[in-house]
Amino acid sequence: MQAIFRRELQAYFKSPLGYIYLAILFFFGGQFLVIQISGYRTNEISSIFASLFTILLFTMPILTMRLMSEDKRLKTDQALLTAPVSLNGIVWGKFLAAFTLFLIAISSTVVYFFVMASMATPQWNMFFGNLVGIILLGASLISIGMFISSLTESQMVAAIGGFAAMFFIFMIDSIAEMIPIDWLSSAMSKLSFMTRYNDFTSGILNFSHMLFYISVVVVFNFLTMRILEKKRWS
Amino acid sequence: MIEIKNLTKKYGDKVAVDNVSFSVKEGEILGFLGPNGAGKSTTMNILTGYLSATDGQAKIAGYDILENPTEAKKKIGYLPEQPPLYMDMTVDEYLSFMYDLKKVKVGASKRNHITAICDLVKISDVRKRMIKNLSKGYKQRVGIAQALLGNPEVLILDEPTVGLDPKQIIEIRTLIKNLSQSHTVILSSHILPEIQAVCDRVIVINKGKLVADDTEANLSNRLSEDLRYTIRVEGPEAEVKSMLESIPQMEKVDSLGEKEPGVYEFVIEAEEGADIRHELFKRLAGRNWPLMSLRSSELTLEDIFLQLTKDNAYGGEE
Numbered sequence: 095m096q097a098i099f100r101r102e103l104q105a106y107f108k109s110p111l112g113y114i115y116l117a118i119l120f121f122f123g124g125q126f127l128v129i130q131i132s133g134y135r136t137n138e139i140s141s142i143f144a145s146l147f148t149i150l151l152f153t154m155p156i157l158t159m160r161l162m163s164e165d166k167r168l169k170t171d172q173a174l175l176t177a178p179v180s181l182n183g184i185v186w187g188k189f190l191a192a193f194t195l196f197l198i199a200i201s202s203t204v205v206y207f208f209v210m211a212s213m214a215t216p217q218w219n220m221f222f223g224n225l226v227g228i229i230l231l232g233a234s235l236i237s238i239g240m241f242i243s244s245l246t247e248s249q250m251v252a253a254i255g256g257f258a259a260m261f262f263i264f265m266i267d268s269i270a271e272m273i274p275i276d277w278l279s280s281a282m283s284k285l286s287f288m289t290r291y292n293d294f295t296s297g298i299l300n301f302s303h304m305l306f307y308i309s310v311v312v313v314f315n316f317l318t319m320r321i322l323e324k325k326r327w328s
Numbered sequence: 329m330i331e332i333k334n335l336t337k338k339y340g341d342k343v344a345v346d347n348v349s350f351s352v353k354e355g356e357i358l359g360f361l362g363p364n365g366a367g368k369s370t371t372m373n374i375l376t377g378y379l380s381a382t383d384g385q386a387k388i389a390g391y392d393i394l395e396n397p398t399e400a401k402k403k404i405g406y407l408p409e410q411p412p413l414y415m416d417m418t419v420d421e422y423l424s425f426m427y428d429l430k431k432v433k434v435g436a437s438k439r440n441h442i443t444a445i446c447d448l449v450k451i452s453d454v455r456k457r458m459i460k461n462l463s464k465g466y467k468q469r470v471g472i473a474q475a476l477l478g479n480p481e482v483l484i485l486d487e488p489t490v491g492l493d494p495k496q497i498i499e500i501r502t503l504i505k506n507l508s509q510s511h512t513v514i515l516s517s518h519i520l521p522e523i524q525a526v527c528d529r530v531i532v533i534n535k536g537k538l539v540a541d542d543t544e545a546n547l548s549n550r551l552s553e554d555l556r557y558t559i560r561v562e563g564p565e566a567e568v569k570s571m572l573e574s575i576p577q578m579e580k581v582d583s584l585g586e587k588e589p590g591v592y593e594f595v596i597e598a599e600e601g602a603d604i605r606h607e608l609f610k611r612l613a614g615r616n617w618p619l620m621s622l623r624s625s626e627l628t629l630e631d632i633f634l635q636l637t638k639d640n641a642y643g644g645e646e
Contacts, residue, residue, distance in 0.1 A: 096428065097425055097428030097429040098429065100428070101417075101425050104417075104421075105414075105416060108416040108417075109416065168412070168413070168414065168415065169408065169410045169412050170412040170413065170414055171412075172373075172378055172406070172408045172410075172412045173408075173412035173426065173429070174412075174429070175377065175378050176376040176377055176378050176401060176404065176406045176408075177426075177429045177430050178397075178398045178399075178401040178402045178430060178431055179398075179429060179431075180398070326378065326379050326380045327380050328339070
C-alpha cells in the first residue's frame, strides 16, 4: 500500500495535473478570501467553504480520472495485481494519494483562517467544523471519482464520467424538488451532498452527516475493488 | 514447484484454456510453445493470479494461487506480454517502486540489489532515463529486471524476446539459461528455435489444449527438420520430378516451378527416419542435372501441430 501511495502521489507532480489542481483551488480560495475581506469586510470564514463546494465538485475529475484508468491502459495493473498486495492495499493506496493531494490543496484554508484571525476575533469552532466538513466531502468525492475511473481505460472517459457524476451530485437537490412523488423526492434529498455540507459550514457538527460521507468512501472504495476483482473473473 | 491441474478458462462461450494439466520441477526451464491466441498468456496470467481460472487449480511452491495469493505471488517474478511499465518514471524510480510493491526481502540492501539486477540485464546506462524515452528492447529489459527483483523462485516470462534485435535476443537467452541455475523458469514463445535454444522441456499448446509435453530433445527428434528439403535442379522439370519420385523412401515431391532460367524448384519430403541426401546426389549426378541448392525447410508452427497431432502417442490430445 505504501509503495502504491508514494507512486501515485509522485505521479501527480510528474504531470501537470497535480499543479493544475492546486493552482485552481489556491486561486479560487484566495479569490473568495479577498471578496470576504475587502468586499464584505467580515471575518466570517464559512462563506469561503460554502463557495469551495462547487469548485471542489468540478475539479475533482482532475484528481481522479487517472487513478485507475491509467493502470488499465498501460497494463501496469498486471504488475499491481500479480504483486503480493491485496486489492484493499491497491485501492486504499491510490485513494490516500489523491486524498493527500486534496489535503495539500485544502491546507490553504488554514492560512486564510489566520489571515482573518489577525484582523478580528478568530472563530476557532466555526473553522474546525468547516474543515472537517470539507475534508469529508473531498474524501467522498475522491472515492466516487476513483470508482468511475476504474470503469474505463481512457482518462478522457473517466474525466467526462467524473464530471457527469459531480454534476449529478450538484443537482441532487434540484432534481429532488422536481420529483412529484413525495417519498422518492425526500429519499433523493437525503442523498444531498450539499445540504449536509451546508450544515457543516453553518457550524453544525452532525454525527450522521459525518457517517454519511464516510459511508460513501467505504462503499465506493469497496465497489472499486469489486470492479478490479470482476476483471479477473470475466 | 509449479503444479497445474485441469485448468480451464472461459471467456463467455470461448474456451481459452481447456483442461490443461502439467507440473514443473525445481530448476527446470519449461518452454511454452503455441501460436498467437493459443492460450499461453491466459495460462500464465492465471498462474500469476492476474486472472482467475473458470475451473482447476494452480499451485506455486505449494501455495494455491487462489487460496494463498499473497504467499504464492511472493514466489513469482512475472514479465507479462506487455511489460507493465510506468512511462512517467525513470528506470531507477520504477525498479525502486516495484521493489517496495513486491515487499522484497533479500540479504543485500535495496540499492545494491537493484544495481546488481541492472548489471545483469545490462540497463545500468539508462537508469536515470525516463522509461517512455527508452527503445523497445530496453523497455523489455526493464520488464525483465522488474521480474527478477527479489530473486523469486519462479520466473514466468511471456515472450521475453519480442521486440529485441538478434544480438539482444541471444543475450537474453543466455541470461535466462544462467538464471535457471537458481530459478524455475516458464518461458512462452511462438518461435520453435527459441524454445529449443533455451528450454529443457517443452509444452505445446494449441487452441487452449495441451498438444505435447516432452523433453526438448525428444520433441526435436519428432519434429526432425531433415525430413523436408527445398531443392533447385537445372534440368527438364517433368523428368526431374519423375526421377525424384522414383527415389525409394520419398514421400512427396512438389514442383514450385521455374525460379531461374532452366532451374526448377521442388519441395521434397522423405519418410520419417530416412536420409535421402546420398541417393539424391547420386541420381542427379548420374543424369548430369546440377543440384543448384539444397536446404531443409523450416517447419512452421502449423506443421508442428499437424505432426504432433498426427499420432496421439504423446497424450494431451483427445
